[in-house]
Amino acid sequence: MGAIRSGLQKVTDFFGTRPGKIGFFFVLALFTLFMPVYFQAVGNAFMVRIFALVGIYVLLALGLNIVVGYAGLLNLGYIAFYAVGAYAGMNLGFLVQELLIGLGFLGEKPENWTYWMLLPFAAVPGALAGIMIGGPVLRLRGDYLAIVTLGFGEIVRIAITNNIAGITNGASGLPAIGQNVPPIAGQEWVRTNLSTADFIFSKDLYWYYVIIALVLFAIFVIQRLDNSRLGRAWVAMREDEVAAASVGVNILTTKLWAFALGAAWGGIAGHTYAYWVGFISPESFNFMESVLVVCMVVLGGMGSIPGAILGAVLITALPEVIRALAASPAFSGILTPEQASLVGDYRFLIFGGLMVIMMALRPQGILPSKRRARELHPIDDHVLMQENQELWEAEHKLDTDSDKF
Amino acid sequence: MSHPDFSDCRVLIDPAPPRCHASHITDGALVSVEFGIIGQQLVNGLTLGGMYALLALGYTLVYGILLMINFAHAEMFMFGAYVGLFTLQGLAQIEFFTSSGPALLLLYLLTFLIAMVATGILGVIIERFAYRPLRHAPRLAPLISAIGVSLFLQNAALLWISSRSIPFPVLFEVRTFRVAGANISSMQILIIVTTIVLMLILDTFVSRTRLGRAMRATSQDRDAAGLMGVDINRVIALTFFIGPALGGAAGIFSGMYYGNIKYNMGFIPGIKSFTAAVIGGIGNLRGAMLGGFLLGLLESLAAAYISTGYKDVIAFGILIVVLIFKPGGLLGESVTEKV
Structure with missing residues (x-):
């Protein structure tokens, strides 16, 4: 031992x-x-898709981590921003296509650039939605805010299902008949130039690298935010709103920034998902998805970038990896495919139990940020007692000293 | 996700013969159609409101004492309905219970009693293991724990019972009365009356008994009540027994009214009942009752006159508007935020 x-x-x-x-x-x-x-x-295209999907969820977890982890505002409707990004990106894409047709130069090239052209704007609808919902309700206390954001998420889903403004095509999803999602620029190039006789540089693989690039960019931006004036304001506000306000933090704008920036990453993830998969429907944006993303941030560690990434990887990939392993010959006999698919079925049950256990035993998550860990795990009682003792002794020593005079 | 639909009975009556009617689809007494629709929606709304109110009481009781939103309360609704179904099926095997009218009444009384006690015990267990360790933690922690419990229970029902909706039998004959152009079924009368009786019992319990006084004291100031000799843990456990028990009863009513139950049946009614509790002023028992009936009425009128597709949006919209403009609710006091 x-x-x-x-x-x-x-x-x-x-x-x-x-x-x-x-x-x-x-x-x-x-x-x-x-x-x-x-x-x-080795021809396992399924695993490539899982890797890309994990990337999308990492983006979502990083975005939600700004709101929940840094600013301490529990958002239970985060998936709404993902949906707004996806639908806005798709519809803007159709607009761009019509514009290109109208201008008369719809060739292979300009159409393929739709995803990239819209990427800078993908964040905007998400952020606007964040401000729209955030503005009126930010005065509410934490748990009320959670319920209101949940309601907002449901409103967005219901609005999409009911084909709001005639742009979402209701429950049948986008693209509708007659519309098409253009492939991403560069995909054809890598397919022709990087493929060999028995290796095809597939669409999913290309998208995987696009998503990884986005994730790296997100990590860079959020890291910089964390160390900025705004990031410190978030932490101050999270720890004590009144104290933060009294030292000059504008609570309302600070909260709005958290909502807007978090929602912006949701929008980007949604836009990317929509163009990668090429199909979106309201089913993909239900409440369970929001809970899953919250679960990722909580398990990984609120306010910690490595934590959010680890949480997303664990929750998205683990059931699939176990299923894939069981199907491979190496594990035959140890784990049957039936047992493995059982793991997939039980995952929500397990995640629910894990959330309860984590909150009781390790509220700071698996890979906590140092600051957040201290806040969630108040200083141990005996440390406090020791400090009080020292203080008491110091004061009394002072007293006995002063007695001499 | 499909949710049980509270204000539009037509959707869910599929397998069983219709047990409730919206007047504009029945034999069409076009003579009094205008009043008929309003009257019909009022009756439907009261039935619906009774269920919301029962469920809202659980939210408000827990919030009043622990200042936390018991997110898992919606699952009590589901759990109560399942226990009720299994008890009903089990007891109906015994011939005595189906032999005569009074015996049938006894069967239903027993079903409600067993389901309510079982749901109450589940509530106490959840409090003991998921919330008590977090009583001094920051506010987000118990909420996240509650979401975990909710996820766990919903999926337990999905995996261990069924992923589909299960028909909920009704063993007595449902009669329909025609009053002023509106169809009122004996089921609706039963639900409204029982709901009101349960609320009266709760109200008397909280305002007249020793334990009720302990509960009120605890909700005013937990520490001070503890110093006055109130056993805080016992009061909190009691709260977590009463709230879920009422929620479980609401679940059985929902099963009887709509004719089927499903593992995720609690989600939408749960949020709406929370809305009801907020409308009435969270922490205020009579407020929750009022809010429940009010929301039920508003919703069924909105479903008839505005749009059925957006009727869930209406409830969420009300929640947001109330929280922004009158966060204290109708009967709640406006409390300044403690620092």
Whole structure:
């Protein structure tokens, strides 16, 4: 036992050092970049799609992490922003197509650029929706806000299902008959130039790299935000609204920024999902999806970027990976496909139980941010007692000193 | 996700013979159609409102004492309906219960009693394991824990019972009376009357008994009540027994009224009942009752006169508007935020 423990200690110590950290990230980067290529090469297109899907959920978790983790506002309707981004991106895309046809130069090229052209704008509808819902309700206290955002998410879903303004095509989803989602620019190029005799650089693989690039960009932006004036204002507000307001943090705009920036990433993820899959319907944007994203942020660790990523990876990928492993010959006999699909069926049950257990035992999540961990786990009682004791002794020493005079 | 539909009975009466009618689809007494629709929607709204009110009481009781939104309360509605169904099916096997009218009444009384007690016990267990460890945690923690419980229970019902809707039998003959152009079924009368009786019992319990006084004291100031000798843990456990028990009864009513139950039947009624509690002033018992009936009426009138597709939106819209302009609700006091 002792040997194992000291061995484990050595391993964790190694990851704490600089070369250890660099090595770990190097391996992680290699895995992220080349694992899908391997799956594509062995013809397992399903796993490539799972990787891309995980990427989408990582984007969502990172976006929600701004709202829930940094600003401490529980948003139970986050998937609405994802839906707004997806529907806005699709409809803008159709507009662009009509414009191109009207201008008379609808060739292969300009049409293919729709996704990229709209990417800078994909965030805008999401952010606007965030401000729209955030503006009136931000005065509400945390738990009321959660219910109102939940209601908002349902309103968006119902509005989409009822074909609001005639642009969502109701329950049958987009694209409707006669409309088409143009393929992404660059996809044909990589297919012709990077494919070999027995390796096809598929559409999903290309999209995977697009999503990974977006995730890296999101990490960069959110990291910078975390260390900015706004990020510190979020933390201050989360810890104590009144104290933050009294030192000059404008609570309303700070909250609005959190809502808008979080929603913007939801919009980008929605736009990307819509163009990647090429089909969206209101079914994809139900309340359970919102709960799943909240679950990712909570399990991973609120307010922590690695935590949000880990949460998204665990929750999205684990059931699928177990299912895929069971189907592979290496695991035949150990895990039958029936048992594996049982894991998939039980996942919501397991996640629900995990949320309860996490809140009781480790509210800061698996990979917590240091600040958030302290806030959720108030200083241990004995530490507090010790400090009080020291304080008391210091004061009394002072008293006895002053007695002498 | 499909949710049980509270204000438009036509949708869900499919397998069983119709147990409630919207007047404009029945034999069409076109003579008094104008008054008929309003009267019909009022009766439907009261029935619906009774269920909302029963469920809203659970939200308001817990909020009054613990200041938390018991997100898992919607699952109590579902759990009560399932226990009620199984008890009813089990007891109906015994010949005595179906032999005569009074015996049938006894059967239903027993069903309600067993389902309410079982749901109440579930509520107490949830409080003990999911909420009590978090009593001093930051506010988000119990809410997230409650979402976890809700997810767990819903999927437990989905995996271990059925993923489809199950028919809920009615063992007595439902008669329909025609009053001023509106069809009132004996089922609706039963639901409205029983709901009101349950509320009166609760109201008397809270305002007249020793335990009720302990509950009121705890909701005013938990620590002070503890210092005065109130066993706080017992009061909280009691609250988590009463609220879910009432919610479970509402679940059985919903099953009887619509003729079927499903694992996710609690979600939409849950949010609407929370809305009802907020309308009445959360933490206020009579407010929750008033809010429930009010929301039921508003919703069925809106479904008749505005649009059935958007009727859920109407409830959420009301919630948002009330929270923005009158967060204290109709009967609640406006409390300044404690620092």
